[in-house]
Amino acid sequence: MGKTTVIAIAGPSASGKSLFASTVYQELVAELGGERISVLSEDAYYRDQSHLSLDQRVLTNYDHPSAFEHELLAAHLQSLRDGNSVEMPQYSYKEHTRIKDTIPVTPARVILVEGILLLCDPKLRDQFDISVFMDTPLDICLLRRINRDIEMRGRSLSSITEQYEHYVRPAFFEFIAPSKQFADLVVTRGGQNEIAIDIIKTKIRQLLAE
Ligand SMILES: Nc1ncnc2c1ncn2[C@@H]1O[C@H](COP(=O)(O)OP(=O)(O)O)[C@@H](O)[C@H]1O
Numbered sequence: 001m002g003k004t005t006v007i008a009i010a011g012p013s014a015s016g017k018s019l020f021a022s023t024v025y026q027e028l029v030a031e032l033g034g035e036r037i038s039v040l041s042e043d044a045y046y047r048d049q050s051h052l053s054l055d056q057r058v059l060t061n062y063d064h065p066s067a068f069e070h071e072l073l074a075a076h077l078q079s080l081r082d083g084n085s086v087e088m089p090q091y092s093y094k095e096h097t098r099i100k101d102t103i104p105v106t107p108a109r110v111i112l113v114e115g116i117l118l119l120c121d122p123k124l125r126d127q128f129d130i131s132v133f134m135d136t137p138l139d140i141c142l143l144r145r146i147n148r149d150i151e152m153r154g155r156s157l158s159s160i161t162e163q164y165e166h167y168v169r170p171a172f173f174e175f176i177a178p179s180k181q182f183a184d185l186v187v188t189r190g191g192q193n194e195i196a197i198d199i200i201k202t203k204i205r206q207l208l209a210e
Protein backbone atom coordinates (compact mmCIF):
# COMPACT_ATOMS: atom_id res chain seq x y z
CA MET A 1 0.00 0.00 0.00
CA GLY A 2 1.31 3.51 -0.84
CA LYS A 3 1.30 6.55 1.43
CA THR A 4 -2.01 7.15 3.23
CA THR A 5 -4.00 10.24 2.22
CA VAL A 6 -6.39 11.63 4.83
CA ILE A 7 -9.29 13.76 3.55
CA ALA A 8 -11.11 15.85 6.19
CA ILE A 9 -14.71 16.99 5.63
CA ALA A 10 -15.62 19.73 8.12
CA GLY A 11 -18.41 22.29 8.52
CA PRO A 12 -21.44 23.12 10.64
CA SER A 13 -23.80 20.59 12.13
CA ALA A 14 -26.25 19.26 9.51
CA SER A 15 -24.34 20.90 6.66
CA GLY A 16 -24.18 17.53 4.86
CA LYS A 17 -20.75 16.22 5.96
CA SER A 18 -21.92 12.64 6.64
CA LEU A 19 -24.01 12.51 3.46
CA PHE A 20 -21.07 13.84 1.41
CA ALA A 21 -18.58 11.37 2.95
CA SER A 22 -20.92 8.37 2.66
CA THR A 23 -21.85 9.22 -0.95
CA VAL A 24 -18.18 9.47 -1.99
CA TYR A 25 -17.39 6.25 -0.08
CA GLN A 26 -20.33 4.18 -1.33
CA GLU A 27 -19.99 5.24 -4.97
CA LEU A 28 -16.26 4.46 -4.99
CA VAL A 29 -16.73 1.14 -3.18
CA ALA A 30 -19.30 0.11 -5.81
CA GLU A 31 -16.79 1.02 -8.52
CA LEU A 32 -13.45 -0.06 -7.05
CA GLY A 33 -14.14 -2.24 -3.99
CA GLY A 34 -13.81 -1.24 -0.33
CA GLU A 35 -10.35 -2.39 0.70
CA ARG A 36 -8.48 0.83 -0.01
CA ILE A 37 -10.86 3.43 1.51
CA SER A 38 -11.91 3.87 5.17
CA VAL A 39 -14.26 6.37 6.84
CA LEU A 40 -13.98 7.81 10.37
CA SER A 41 -16.36 10.17 12.17
CA GLU A 42 -15.25 12.85 14.65
CA ASP A 43 -18.52 12.25 16.52
CA ALA A 44 -17.31 8.75 17.43
CA TYR A 45 -14.62 10.52 19.48
CA TYR A 46 -17.00 12.43 21.76
CA ARG A 47 -15.68 11.74 25.27
CA ASP A 48 -17.07 8.79 27.15
CA GLN A 49 -19.54 10.08 29.77
CA SER A 50 -20.67 6.77 31.24
CA HIS A 51 -19.52 7.94 34.71
CA LEU A 52 -22.20 10.70 34.59
CA SER A 53 -25.98 10.35 34.98
CA LEU A 54 -28.16 11.05 31.92
CA ASP A 55 -29.36 14.27 33.60
CA GLN A 56 -25.74 15.42 33.90
CA ARG A 57 -24.86 14.37 30.34
CA VAL A 58 -27.56 16.53 28.75
CA LEU A 59 -25.86 19.59 30.27
CA THR A 60 -22.61 19.05 28.30
CA ASN A 61 -21.73 21.55 25.58
CA TYR A 62 -21.31 19.16 22.62
CA ASP A 63 -20.21 21.97 20.32
CA HIS A 64 -17.10 22.91 22.31
CA PRO A 65 -13.72 21.32 21.46
CA SER A 66 -13.42 20.03 25.05
CA ALA A 67 -16.31 17.60 24.36
CA PHE A 68 -14.11 15.61 21.97
CA GLU A 69 -11.17 13.29 22.61
CA HIS A 70 -9.21 14.76 19.71
CA GLU A 71 -5.97 13.27 21.07
CA LEU A 72 -7.39 9.77 20.46
CA LEU A 73 -8.61 10.67 16.95
CA ALA A 74 -5.15 12.09 16.08
CA ALA A 75 -3.48 8.96 17.52
CA HIS A 76 -5.82 6.70 15.51
CA LEU A 77 -5.07 8.59 12.28
CA GLN A 78 -1.34 8.22 12.97
CA SER A 79 -1.74 4.48 13.67
CA LEU A 80 -3.61 4.01 10.41
CA ARG A 81 -0.84 5.89 8.58
CA ASP A 82 1.67 3.57 10.27
CA GLY A 83 -0.20 0.55 8.90
CA ASN A 84 -1.95 -0.51 12.12
CA SER A 85 -5.69 -1.16 12.55
CA VAL A 86 -7.63 0.80 15.19
CA GLU A 87 -10.85 0.28 17.14
CA MET A 88 -13.05 3.32 16.47
CA PRO A 89 -15.39 4.08 19.41
CA GLN A 90 -19.15 4.18 18.80
CA TYR A 91 -21.26 7.01 20.19
CA SER A 92 -24.95 7.10 21.11
CA TYR A 93 -26.62 10.49 20.56
CA LYS A 94 -29.60 9.24 22.59
CA GLU A 95 -27.52 8.17 25.62
CA HIS A 96 -24.95 11.00 25.16
CA THR A 97 -22.05 8.63 25.70
CA ARG A 98 -20.02 5.89 24.03
CA ILE A 99 -21.44 2.42 23.78
CA LYS A 100 -19.30 -0.62 24.64
CA ASP A 101 -18.79 -1.88 21.07
CA THR A 102 -16.11 -0.48 18.80
CA ILE A 103 -15.69 -0.73 15.03
CA PRO A 104 -12.43 -2.09 13.64
CA VAL A 105 -10.91 0.22 11.02
CA THR A 106 -8.15 -1.17 8.84
CA PRO A 107 -5.32 0.89 7.29
CA ALA A 108 -6.29 2.16 3.84
CA ARG A 109 -4.77 4.17 1.02
CA VAL A 110 -7.46 6.86 1.49
CA ILE A 111 -9.14 7.77 4.79
CA LEU A 112 -12.20 10.05 4.86
CA VAL A 113 -12.93 11.73 8.21
CA GLU A 114 -15.87 14.03 8.85
CA GLY A 115 -16.84 16.30 11.76
CA ILE A 116 -17.72 19.81 12.92
CA LEU A 117 -14.45 20.84 14.63
CA LEU A 118 -11.81 18.95 12.63
CA LEU A 119 -10.19 22.06 11.16
CA CYS A 120 -10.11 23.93 14.51
CA ASP A 121 -7.44 21.75 16.06
CA PRO A 122 -3.81 22.15 14.89
CA LYS A 123 -2.83 18.60 15.92
CA LEU A 124 -5.67 17.25 13.77
CA ARG A 125 -4.92 19.61 10.88
CA ASP A 126 -1.39 18.16 10.82
CA GLN A 127 -2.97 14.80 9.94
CA PHE A 128 -4.98 16.08 6.94
CA ASP A 129 -3.68 16.03 3.38
CA ILE A 130 -6.85 17.50 1.84
CA SER A 131 -9.49 19.53 3.71
CA VAL A 132 -13.05 20.20 2.57
CA PHE A 133 -15.47 22.67 4.23
CA MET A 134 -19.22 22.28 3.75
CA ASP A 135 -20.39 25.90 3.47
CA THR A 136 -24.14 25.32 3.73
CA PRO A 137 -26.04 28.42 4.97
CA LEU A 138 -26.76 28.24 8.70
CA ASP A 139 -30.55 28.57 8.32
CA ILE A 140 -30.60 25.58 5.96
CA CYS A 141 -28.44 23.62 8.45
CA LEU A 142 -30.89 24.43 11.23
CA LEU A 143 -33.88 23.22 9.19
CA ARG A 144 -32.06 20.01 8.32
CA ARG A 145 -30.91 19.52 11.92
CA ILE A 146 -34.48 19.89 13.22
CA ASN A 147 -35.77 17.21 10.86
CA ARG A 148 -32.80 14.88 11.39
CA ASP A 149 -32.63 15.20 15.18
CA ILE A 150 -36.36 14.58 15.61
CA GLU A 151 -36.29 11.56 13.25
CA MET A 152 -32.88 10.04 14.06
CA ARG A 153 -31.63 11.33 17.43
CA GLY A 154 -34.80 11.23 19.54
CA ARG A 155 -34.96 15.00 20.17
CA SER A 156 -37.96 17.31 20.79
CA LEU A 157 -38.31 20.59 18.89
CA SER A 158 -37.88 22.60 22.12
CA SER A 159 -34.66 20.75 23.07
CA ILE A 160 -33.24 21.36 19.58
CA THR A 161 -34.00 25.09 19.58
CA GLU A 162 -32.67 25.57 23.12
CA GLN A 163 -29.42 23.70 22.39
CA TYR A 164 -29.08 25.56 19.09
CA GLU A 165 -29.38 29.01 20.68
CA HIS A 166 -27.05 28.31 23.64
CA TYR A 167 -24.38 26.09 22.10
CA VAL A 168 -24.64 25.24 18.38
CA ARG A 169 -24.94 28.75 16.93
CA PRO A 170 -22.30 30.36 19.22
CA ALA A 171 -19.85 27.53 18.42
CA PHE A 172 -20.39 28.11 14.72
CA PHE A 173 -19.20 31.73 15.02
CA GLU A 174 -16.43 31.05 17.57
CA PHE A 175 -14.89 27.87 16.15
CA ILE A 176 -16.37 26.53 12.91
CA ALA A 177 -16.65 29.58 10.62
CA PRO A 178 -13.04 30.73 11.39
CA SER A 179 -11.77 27.23 10.51
CA LYS A 180 -12.95 27.60 6.89
CA GLN A 181 -9.62 29.34 6.13
CA PHE A 182 -7.87 25.97 6.49
CA ALA A 183 -9.95 24.25 3.77
CA ASP A 184 -8.60 23.45 0.31
CA LEU A 185 -12.08 23.11 -1.14
CA VAL A 186 -15.26 24.91 -0.04
CA VAL A 187 -18.50 23.14 -0.97
CA THR A 188 -21.79 25.04 -1.21
CA ARG A 189 -25.30 23.65 -0.66
CA GLY A 190 -24.52 20.38 1.13
CA GLY A 191 -24.20 16.65 0.77
CA GLN A 192 -25.79 16.45 -2.67
CA ASN A 193 -23.43 18.81 -4.51
CA GLU A 194 -22.66 16.42 -7.37
CA ILE A 195 -19.82 18.46 -8.89
CA ALA A 196 -17.98 18.55 -5.54
CA ILE A 197 -18.61 14.82 -4.99
CA ASP A 198 -17.21 14.16 -8.46
CA ILE A 199 -14.08 16.30 -7.81
CA ILE A 200 -13.25 14.35 -4.64
CA LYS A 201 -13.99 11.00 -6.32
CA THR A 202 -11.69 11.94 -9.22
CA LYS A 203 -8.91 12.88 -6.79
CA ILE A 204 -9.32 9.58 -4.91
CA ARG A 205 -9.29 7.58 -8.17
CA GLN A 206 -5.99 9.33 -9.07
CA LEU A 207 -4.50 8.49 -5.64
CA LEU A 208 -5.56 4.85 -5.92
CA ALA A 209 -4.02 4.59 -9.39
CA GLU A 210 -0.59 5.86 -8.22
N1 LIG B 1 -28.12 18.86 -0.31
C1 LIG B 1 -29.02 18.35 0.53
N2 LIG B 1 -30.34 18.41 0.23
C2 LIG B 1 -31.27 17.93 1.08
N3 LIG B 1 -30.99 17.34 2.27
C3 LIG B 1 -29.70 17.24 2.61
C4 LIG B 1 -28.64 17.73 1.78
N4 LIG B 1 -27.45 17.51 2.40
C5 LIG B 1 -27.76 16.89 3.58
N5 LIG B 1 -29.10 16.73 3.69
C6 LIG B 1 -29.84 16.12 4.83
O1 LIG B 1 -29.62 16.99 5.95
C7 LIG B 1 -29.46 16.22 7.13
C8 LIG B 1 -28.10 16.54 7.72
O2 LIG B 1 -27.12 16.02 6.86
P1 LIG B 1 -25.87 15.24 7.46
O3 LIG B 1 -25.11 14.66 6.32
O4 LIG B 1 -26.29 14.33 8.57
O5 LIG B 1 -25.09 16.51 8.07
P2 LIG B 1 -23.81 16.58 9.00
O6 LIG B 1 -23.08 15.28 8.89
O7 LIG B 1 -23.04 17.74 8.46
O8 LIG B 1 -24.31 16.85 10.38
C9 LIG B 1 -29.60 14.75 6.75
O9 LIG B 1 -30.93 14.35 7.00
C10 LIG B 1 -29.30 14.76 5.24
O10 LIG B 1 -29.95 13.71 4.57
Ligand SMILES: O=c1ccn([C@@H]2O[C@H](COP(=O)(O)O)[C@@H](O)[C@H]2O)c(=O)[nH]1
Pocket residue numbers: 012013014017018043046062063092093094095096097115116168
Ligand atom coordinates in the same frame (compact mmCIF):
# COMPACT_ATOMS: atom_id res chain seq x y z
O1 LIG C 1 -24.59 13.74 22.71
C1 LIG C 1 -24.57 14.56 21.76
C2 LIG C 1 -23.49 14.70 20.90
C3 LIG C 1 -23.54 15.61 19.87
N1 LIG C 1 -24.63 16.39 19.69
C4 LIG C 1 -24.67 17.36 18.57
O2 LIG C 1 -24.18 16.77 17.39
C5 LIG C 1 -23.61 17.76 16.56
C6 LIG C 1 -22.45 17.18 15.75
O3 LIG C 1 -22.91 16.17 14.90
P1 LIG C 1 -23.37 16.51 13.39
O4 LIG C 1 -23.61 15.15 12.81
O5 LIG C 1 -22.24 17.23 12.73
O6 LIG C 1 -24.61 17.33 13.47
C7 LIG C 1 -23.15 18.89 17.45
O7 LIG C 1 -23.60 20.13 16.92
C8 LIG C 1 -23.81 18.58 18.81
O8 LIG C 1 -24.61 19.65 19.24
C9 LIG C 1 -25.69 16.27 20.54
O9 LIG C 1 -26.71 17.00 20.39
N2 LIG C 1 -25.65 15.36 21.57
